[in-house]
Amino acid sequence: MSRQGRPQDTRKVSGELFSLTYGALVAQLVRDYEKDEEVNQQLDKMGYNIGVRLIEDFFARSQQGRCHDFAQAADVLTKVGFKMFLGVVPTVANWSAKGDEFSLILDQNPLVDFVELPETHQGLLYSNIICGVIRGALEMVQLEVKVWFVQDQLRGSDSTEIRVKFLKKLEDAVPAGED
């Protein structure tokens, strides 16, 4: 298997294959865990582990530099990040008065193209992996955030809304003996 030339690779994976693969993953988790909450938690954890690496891929592909405030970070997250990895651009809305919290509104979510939630799994946050990815990726750029689903089209809402809250700024580790 040659890995030559992959960094600039713009080959696309079929969106359907991607959605179905993700579906298989969630279905397996649902079989492995008893409660929907546990599945949600696992998805978030997996997303986090993806996010901490995905961010490097993001910087390798884009010429994006450091963001100077949270609003700019939100902008880049949606217009560059979501566009690059999911092919959709969510709308940034509902900023809190302090400017430390915003919502991502997804009119279209490629993960849920073929999904219906069964009656028995109404507590399942099917796309919860996205929350984990955002949390992991932003942590690597020194932003500690909390990310959660506010509403989900799968659970009968009009649109999918993910809330992102800024918690604190992380600093680089200080070498021993420095102040």
Add this chain to the structure above:
Amino acid sequence: MTIYNLYIFDRNCSCLYYKEWTRQKEAGIPREEEFKLMYGMIFSLKSLISRLSIISAKEGLVGYTASNYKLHYFETPTGFKFVMNTDTSVGNVQDVLRHIYARIFVEYVVRNPVARPGEHVDSELFAAKLDDYIQDLSFK
């Protein structure tokens, strides 16, 4: 251009990778100690540079020139630090360091599922690709 050596640090002060190509003289201290001093110097330089800077910016350090070598510095927004020493005739190598990050480090370390974040890079593939790239540059 002659490339002397390369250090890669992560944001937790640890040196993930070190490689030398042309280095005739040792620093006379244990390697670990040298890594710590290097990181410490970069850290202090960065903080002084941002204090003296006329605008508030986090980036600033791109390197320095000593009488007999030149140090080049590149940092990613995620805190990876690439430090390269070369001879003084070398111009700006930000693109070279960026290439090492984007095309070699991300490709063979970050995307390698066995390589755990924050651990020393042992990948032979990474070492080989890096070496190829550097050797290639040295002949230009």
